[in-house]
Amino acid sequence: MQKRTLGNNGLEVSALGLGCMGLSFGYGQLTEKNEAVKLLRSAYEQGITFFDTAEAYGPDANEELLGEALAPFRNEVVIATKFGFKDGKPDLGMDSRPETIKAVAEAALKRLKTDYIDLFYQHRVDPNVPIEDVAGAVKELIKEGKVKHFGLSEAGTETIRKAHAVQAVTALQSEYSMFYREPEKEIIPTLEELGIGFVPFSPLGKGFLTGAITKDTTFGKDDFRSTVPRFQPEHIAANQELVDLVGAIAKEHNATPAQVALSWLLAQKPFIVPIPGTTKLNRLQENIGGANLALSSDELNRINITLDTIKISGERYPAHLKARVGK
Numbered sequence: 001m002q003k004r005t006l007g008n009n010g011l012e013v014s015a016l017g018l019g020c021m022g023l024s025f026g027y028g029q030l031t032e033k034n035e036a037v038k039l040l041r042s043a044y045e046q047g048i049t050f051f052d053t054a055e056a057y058g059p060d061a062n063e064e065l066l067g068e069a070l071a072p073f074r075n076e077v078v079i080a081t082k083f084g085f086k087d088g089k090p091d092l093g094m095d096s097r098p099e100t101i102k103a104v105a106e107a108a109l110k111r112l113k114t115d116y117i118d119l120f121y122q123h124r125v126d127p128n129v130p131i132e133d134v135a136g137a138v139k140e141l142i143k144e145g146k147v148k149h150f151g152l153s154e155a156g157t158e159t160i161r162k163a164h165a166v167q168a169v170t171a172l173q174s175e176y177s178m179f180y181r182e183p184e185k186e187i188i189p190t191l192e193e194l195g196i197g198f199v200p201f202s203p204l205g206k207g208f209l210t211g212a213i214t215k216d217t218t219f220g221k222d223d224f225r226s227t228v229p230r231f232q233p234e235h236i237a238a239n240q241e242l243v244d245l246v247g248a249i250a251k252e253h254n255a256t257p258a259q260v261a262l263s264w265l266l267a268q269k270p271f272i273v274p275i276p277g278t279t280k281l282n283r284l285q286e287n288i289g290g291a292n293l294a295l296s297s298d299e300l301n302r303i304n305i306t307l308d309t310i311k312i313s314g315e316r317y318p319a320h321l322k323a324r325v326g327k
Contacts, residue, residue, distance in 0.1 A: 001047030001291055004273050006197025007170030011119065011149050013078050015266060016291045017050030018043045018284075019201055019277030020066060025057040031279045033065065040069035042281055044077060046288055052173075052199070052275045053112075054082035054123060055104055056090050067113035074114055080173075080199075081108050082153065084123035094324075096126035098137035105141050117141075121151035121173055125327035131159050135166035142167070151199075154325040157190045164194055171197040173275075174325075178242060178261055178307060179205030179230075180316055188269060200265060203274035206231070209261040211243050227318050235314030242310050249303065255293050258283075262290030267300055 002015045020040070023031045031039070040051070051070065053062045063081060070077050083104040086092035108117060120141065122134055141147040149170035152163060163169055172191055176183045177200060191198050206225055207213055215233040219226035229235060246257040253260065258276070265274050276287045295303070315322060 001288065003049075004197075004270065006119075006199070006271065006273060007149065007168065008195035009149065009168060009170055011078065011170050011197070013050035013273055014048045015273060016048060016262065016288060017052055017080075017199065017273055017275035018048050019275040020051055020053045020062055021057045022277040022279055023057075023065060024061040036065055036279070037069040039279065039281060039284060040066065041072075043284055044070070044073055046285070048288070049076060050078045050080070050273060050275070052080045052201075054121075055088040055108060056082065056085045056123060058088070063108055063111035067111055071113050078118040079112060079114070080119035080121060080151065080171075081112065081117055082121040082123040083108075084121075084126060084153075094124055094126040094128070096122055096129045096134050098129075098133055101134065101137040102141065105146055109146065116145060117147045119149045119151050119171060120147045121153045121171075122155070123153050124324045125152070125155050125159050127327065131155075131163045132166050135163040135169075139167040154327075156326045157186050159327055160187075160190055160194070160196070164196070169194070169196050171199050171273075173199040173201055175202045175316065176200035176265065176272075177203045177205045177209060178246065178264060178303075179208055179239075179312065181307070191271070192269065197271045197273060198269065200272060200274045201277075203265050203276050204258050204261050208236070208239070209243065209246055210256070210258045211247055228314075228316065229318060230312075230314035230316050232314065238313035242307075242312070245303070245306055245310070249295075249299065253293060253295075255289070256286055258286055259290035259293045260295070262287060263293040263295050264300065264303060266291065267295055 003012050004015050005012050023036045053066050083101050084096050086095040138150045150167050151171040153173040215237040225231040246260050250257045250260045278284050
């Protein structure tokens with residue numbers, strides 16, 4: 001797989017990463033441990049070197065899983081993890097006090113079975129802690145060799161600039177896909193100006209862009225999409241035009257909608273590294289195929305012109321989660 005560089009400090013990763021949240025959090029039934037380890041190691045064998053986890057994805061379980069699965073080739077992979085929720089539990093709110101950041105780092109190192117974290121993200125901006133203090137705490141961890149690179153997640157442009165002035169931000173992780181293009185307005189231009197990489201999560205629109213979700217789809221109570229306005233039946237039906245567009249292009253290439261969605265994202269900027277998540281080996285292989293699908297400039301222009309005519313229906317987060325992003 002081709003490589004890409006995040007930030008100006010030379011963090012090289014595979015063009016596609018693997019979002020690992022769904023293995024133990026957020027989408028309902030957990031993946032059996034042996035199957036999860038098999039998936040993670042298969043991803044590495046197929047060229048993926050960038051793995052995304054967090055203290056909050058469990059808590060503990062996801063980092064421990066990666067620590068075990070990736071141990072045989074730890075020095076050949078880049079592991080990103082996150083701090084920022086009280087006791088690692090999103091429902092308890094944010095906690096990015098410097099002492100907490102350092103404690104989370106120490107705990108993450110043990111769970112990941114490593115002596116350094118490649119990329120340490122603030123999971124969400126904490127309104128009670130100045131971002132300069134957050135960046136300063138991570139800067140100290142970098143000086144100690146416990147962290148290699150600093151990242152932010154779902155931060156706004158003002159926060160990005162303030163943090164970057166204290167400690168260079170290597171990457172911003174936020175949602176971005178054909179299904180959610182808001183970062184194109186201010187975020188991506190800011191990242192390009194400052195030399196910061198962009199790591200889109202939910203690059204397949206939380207599954208919507210694959211075409212597998214219809215207005216008749218039901219989500220279990222432990223699947224967070226059950227609370228997302230955009231995944232209510234009336235919005236799913238209203239957004240079908242986008243699915244039809246992606247599906248039509250996929251047919252032209254004898255590809256899948258997921259592959260088209262990932263190829264489109266990769267074509268937007270050379271510093272973009274999507275992290276689609278999956279629990280299935282066949283979906284992993286399908287997603288990797290998206291990195292090998294090249295859309296022509298004419299096709300990309302046609303897609304973007306059509307995208308501009310499509311109005312997406314429904315909010316991407318319920319109100320209490322929407323309040324945590326873009327700060």
